Structure formats: structure tokens, C-alpha cells
Amino acid sequence: MIHFNEPPFSGKEFEYMKQTIENAHICGDGYFTRQCHAWLEERMHSPKALLTTSCTHALEMAALLLNIQPGDEVIMPSYTFASTADAFVMRGARIVFVDIRPDTMNMDENLIEGAITERTKAICVMHYAGVACEMDMIMAVARKHHLPVVEDAAQAVMSKYKGTPLGSIGDYGCFSFHETKNYSMGEGGALLIRDIENRERAEIIREKGTDRSRFWRGEVDKYTWVDFGSSYLPSDMNAAYLWAQLELADEINNRRLKLWGQYYQELKDLALQGRIELPHVPEGCEHNAHMFFIKTEDIEQRSNIISWLREQGVGAVFHYIPLHTVAAGRKYGIFHGEDRYTTRESERLLRLPLHYNIKEGDVSYVCSKLKEFYR
Numbered sequence: 001m002i003h004f005n006e007p008p009f010s011g012k013e014f015e016y017m018k019q020t021i022e023n024a025h026i027c028g029d030g031y032f033t034r035q036c037h038a039w040l041e042e043r044m045h046s047p048k049a050l051l052t053t054s055c056t057h058a059l060e061m062a063a064l065l066l067n068i069q070p071g072d073e074v075i076m077p078s079y080t081f082a083s084t085a086d087a088f089v090m091r092g093a094r095i096v097f098v099d100i101r102p103d104t105m106n107m108d109e110n111l112i113e114g115a116i117t118e119r120t121k122a123i124c125v126m127h128y129a130g131v132a133c134e135m136d137m138i139m140a141v142a143r144k145h146h147l148p149v150v151e152d153a154a155q156a157v158m159s160k161y162k163g164t165p166l167g168s169i170g171d172y173g174c175f176s177f178h179e180t181k182n183y184s185m186g187e188g189g190a191l192l193i194r195d196i197e198n199r200e201r202a203e204i205i206r207e208k209g210t211d212r213s214r215f216w217r218g219e220v221d222k223y224t225w226v227d228f229g230s231s232y233l234p235s236d237m238n239a240a241y242l243w244a245q246l247e248l249a250d251e252i253n254n255r256r257l258k259l260w261g262q263y264y265q266e267l268k269d270l271a272l273q274g275r276i277e278l279p280h281v282p283e284g285c286e287h288n289a290h291m292f293f294i295k296t297e298d299i300e301q302r303s304n305i306i307s308w309l310r311e312q313g314v315g316a317v318f319h320y321i322p323l324h325t326v327a328a329g330r331k332y333g334i335f336h337g338e339d340r341y342t343t344r345e346s347e348r349l350l351r352l353p354l355h356y357n358i359k360e361g362d363v364s365y366v367c368s369k370l371k372e373f374y375r
Ligand SMILES: *Cc1c(COP(=O)(O)O)cnc(C)c1O
Pocket: 053, 054, 055, 056, 057, 080, 081, 083, 084, 126, 152, 154, 155, 175, 176, 177, 178, 187, 188, 189
């Protein structure tokens, strides 16, 4: 069986996790967390990075830091994971969904300004498959209307837009280190903060509303409850797992890009014959091979391919059911304008197996079975 995903494992995870136990520091903000923070700040050119218990929680922290209140509106695509919306809905916000571009499946940058009202409090973009949204235009619209931008960069660790790392362009960047992502710690994520002034408040929210982070740094001699907060910091054991991967980040990234390129080459003929569509990476976008997908004729053909591949021992999956079409999305949001592409394109998208430990032979096998289907 060729699995759709396997958790990434690079070799040193056991050793580093064992070390946390020997260090007698398994709770949050230990040695490995600090290593990960320093790496994220350096590689993402970010003034402040904090590991979190998930990307969902990083998004929740962003919503808290932005003081999102009941009745506020937040603009985002409908073609995204539930967490993108959850974080803001939990603060009482109403979600305003905007259509996507069919080529990248990212929110259409030309439709955002039309969705802004006097109640709009933030724009939240999601970089699908690690391919950047059109950030120059999005940041210009946001600045014009004095709106903060949150990047759901869950899929975009190591991706760039015109040379700038994704997650570091908006006011807040949210990464995921879930086991389905390029780099993992089981469950986990990170929040990148562009505005250094919010750094202390972010630390307080992450540490149960206390100034314990300042205490660790020796800036205060005791820590107390200073504001509201929660517990958004992961165990150092999880950070140790992640550190084993971040140390090899370039190797993992190159490996994934190679596999992605192999899919692209081997499926090019099917695309030239007009049977399928392949992913599009706009100029200026350096992606991280988070995902390889194809687009089929329609939803029925996609179902047939999934069944056919399963019979051949290949796990292929689809996502997302557009948020505005399901129960919670109808309750908490509205779709702005016309749904030209979100539903139609989401029904054609099929994800193929791609992970760090998959073999070139497996990729060839999947491609040959797809070609067989189309014969
Ligand atoms: C995976 C993912 C998330 C959630 O990440 P967790 O770390 O599991 O909370 C959020 N948004 C997008 C776009 C994702 O792909």
C-alpha cells in the first residue's frame, strides 16, 4: 500500500526526545523549544517566533492579539481548513468568504477590497499547497484600509514570495507542525509576530496570562497573573522531535521538491492531452512541495479515480468541502459575491501521495496507474 501520508522521520528524533528526559525538562520552553525559536526567527526573518500547540492555536492567539470582538468581520477564502475560520468565530466574528483563483486555489486578491466594510477587522489569507497568495496586492489593500493581515501559512513552511519567507509578510504568520505537514512534532505549530510591540503580550497569552517568559529571561524576579491567557506552549519533547527535522530542513525540502518535480514530469503528457490539470506556481513564488494535486474532469471522475487507485493500493484523497457550503459556515459566515471557482474547482482536486519517506518508484507507480486509468 502506498500511503497518502506518513509522519516525517529524519533519524535524530529518538535521541533528542531522550535528551529532554535526561535534561529533566520536558515541559514547555526548554532547550529544544529555544533551538526551534532561534531557527524560525533566523530562517523566516521574523523578529519573534513562538512554538504553539498547533496552528489552530497560533491562529487563536492571532485573533486574541487582534482583539477580535463579536460582530467584527474577517475576510478569508472558503476553500480552506476549518481552523482558519474557527479561531475568529470563537471570538464572535462573522466570516466573509471570498472566491479563489482557479490556478492556485488561493483567495483572489482582486476580490478582497470589495468585501471590506466598516466592520472588517482583519484579512486572513491561506497559502494553499505552500504556494503564495499575491501578497504585494493584498498588503497594499490592507494598508490602504488599515487592516491587519494574518497568514495561515500552515502548509507554507520554507515557501517564499518574491524572496520573502511566507508567514513573515503579514502581521501574524501561523505554521503547522502536524504530522501531515512538511515538518512535524506530532501536534504543534508556531506563531510569527512581525510587530515587536506585541511580543510580550503574545508571550503572556501563551503562558496562562502570566509573565513567566520574562521570569525565565531573568527580567523579573517572580511571575504573576498579568492578563488573560491560555496554555499554548508545547512540551519540549515535541519540540525535540521538531528540532531533528528543522536541522535537516533543506534536505527535507529538496527531497520533497524532487518528488514533486517527478510527479510533474511523469504526468505532463496527460496534461498536454487535456485529460488532467497540473498545479500552477506563479512567477516569484518558491513553493515547498507541500502537496501534489491534479485536477480531474469533474467530481464523478475524481470519485472513480480514487476507487481505481485504492484497488491498485494507492491512497489518494481530496479536501476541502468549501466552508460556506457546510453547517458551521452557513451559521457563522457569508459568501461575498459569486462562487465562480470555489465549489467547482474544489470538486475536481485530487491529492496524490507525497511525503518525505516515499520512494521514487512509488511515485512512478502512482503515475503509471493514473495513465492506465485514462487509457
Ligand atoms: C493543517 C492546517 C491547519 C491546522 O493545523 P493544526 O496544526 O493541525 O492545528 C490550519 N490551516 C491549514 C490551511 C492547514 O492546512
